[in-house]
Amino acid sequence: MHRAAFATRDPAEGVAVLDRVFAVREVRRSPDEPFRMELSSAGTGPLRHERLRLGGSSAAGSTDGSGVLRVGHVLGGQLTATGRGDRFARRGPFLFPRRPFSSRWAELDLMTVSLQPAAVQAHARRLLGDEDFRLEFTGDRPVDPTMARYWTATVRHLGRDVLPHEELMRAPLVRAETVRCLVTALLQTFPGSFLERSRERTGGPAAPPSAVRRALAYIEAHLDEDIGLAEIAAAARMSPRGLQVAFRRELGTTPTHRLRDARLDAAHRALLDADPGTTVETVMVRWGFVHRGRFAAAYRERHGCNPAATLRA
Known part of the structure; x- marks a missing residue:
């Protein structure tokens, strides 16, 4: 479990933290203007939930976003992209570019969720049952307002009900479910190759009842372990999507609801x-x-x- 908090009025200290946490470099600001920075961060495994407040003078900088998948939500102030083709949503969640980009901010209050790309791709491959699947996001805004609300509610629950509670985060199942929930929400919310693949029609013959029985037996035998749809489907020797169809047909529910x-x-x-x-x-x-x-x-x-x-x- 990771937890940290930092506050400073020293521009040099603040710029160093921006570089270390957000890979923001070449910060440009007026040396005669005041500077305020507050940063809180909590997370587990490949997941980080961050709240950044930057006050005083407006400033600009360049960021290398290639090493992380980061979703932002501007809660107050301004954050503006200054590079060609880049736009940040003034309201609601948005994906930061996964490449170098430039931006300007003033009196900024920003909430972000960061995930390691390798962990997200591995989860997508498990869900699709395809070890060669390549994950790419093709848009920086949610696919529709419903999914934007879904993401926002998921992140709010994470920051308010889960991460602040030490007892919860000491439980291995809670930590695993927290990461799985956020990664799944990311894959379902933003347009990309995962949504395109998952919307393809499921083909092939109907699943035999033995596959459903294998899935049920696996759930019962591994209740106290870090398992989800991908692991249950592997035990049933089916694709995750095929197993979902089989559960709805045979049992009127889904594997995760049965779990x-x-x-x-x-x-x-x-x-x-x-x-x-x-x-x-x-x-x-x-x-x-x-x-x-x-x-x-x-x-x-x-x-x-x-x-x-x-x-x-």
Whole structure:
């Protein structure tokens, strides 16, 4: 788990941090104007969630964006691209260019989510069942307003409900699900080769019931491990998309929803068998759930009572 905070009014210190964290170089600003910088960062594995505030005089700089996939959201102030062909959204999320670019900012309040490209491509390959797939993003804005809201809500949940909580982030399932959730949201939100491939029609024969049985057995045997759609599909010897179609046809659900339900059942058993002093939060986090209210709602829907009532039974 990574967590850091930094604040300075020293331009030299601030410029050095901009270089180290965001690869911003050749910063140009008036030496006689004030400077303020606040930066907070938290993350796990290939994921970073950052909040940057830059105040004082306006400034400009050049950035090498080739080493990271970074999505920005301007919360206040101004951030303007100055290179030919580059535009940053004034409202809503946008992908920074994955190449050198120039920009200008003033009284900036910027939230970013950064992901390592290798981790994103590896996840895309697992989801598609294609080890040779090459990920490329072809646009810097979300595919539609619905997906823009989806991304924004996902990032808000990450920054407010997940990353600030040490107990949650100590749980391996929570850390793994956090990264998987953000990477999947990125792939689904911004136009590129992943969306183009995933929208292709699924061909081939229908999945035999044995494949679904293999998937169900794998879910039950690996509930407490870092698994998702790609791992379940590999155990079923099917493509992820094919397995989703098979689950909807045979069971009326999806592999990931079945995994969630199985973990809710495991949490139910753990609450029933809990030792004195065990809390709902401890069990919830153990099985990969991060939001108390959402866990309680899903638990009630599946088991007909509140988790706290089960714990007291």
